[in-house]
Amino acid sequence: xxxxxxxxIRVHAWHGCLKEESIIGSDYRVDxxxxxxxxxxxxxxxxxxxVDYVYLNxxxxxxxxxKSKLLEHVAKRILDRIFKEIKAISKADVSVYKINPxxxxxxxxxxIKMQFSx
Numbered sequence: 001x002x003x004x005x006x007x008x009i010r011v012h013a014w015h016g017c018l019k020e021e022s023i024i025g026s027d028y029r030v031d032x033x034x035x036x037x038x039x040x041x042x043x044x045x046x047x048x049x050x051v052d053y054v055y056l057n058x059x060x061x062x063x064x065x066x067k068s069k070l071l072e073h074v075a076k077r078i079l080d081r082i083f084k085e086i087k088a089i090s091k092a093d094v095s096v097y098k099i100n101p102x103x104x105x106x107x108x109x110x111x112i113k114m115q116f117s118x
Contacts (some may be wrong), residue, residue: 002038023030027099035091091117
């Protein structure tokens with residue numbers, strides 16, 4: 001077993017409950033970690049024998065582009081797609097961070113973390 005991590009995926013998106021957030025948008029950061037068997041790819045050196053992190057990054061960017069009120073909703077969509085489209089993944093953790101949230105204080109970010117397993 002092994003893990004593939006995508007750290008600090010940066011995107012601009014339009015999530016939030018405030019009307020302004022869906023118009024102006026905010027900066028976000030996403031961290032993704034997936035568990036899969038890396039034995040075959042470690043021996044073969046073939047991309048086809050592993051989980052392609054470019055594909056994972058595209059899933060994150062595509063789901064982040066869909067407006068949602070809650071970060072939990074976005075995270076669940078990311079996890080749902082990963083488990084639907086990539087059968088080799090047995091577990092996944094995703095953290096979604098809203099950078100500089102409009103909450104009336106000096107807060108660097110707010111985040112949620114979700115984990116799913118098969």
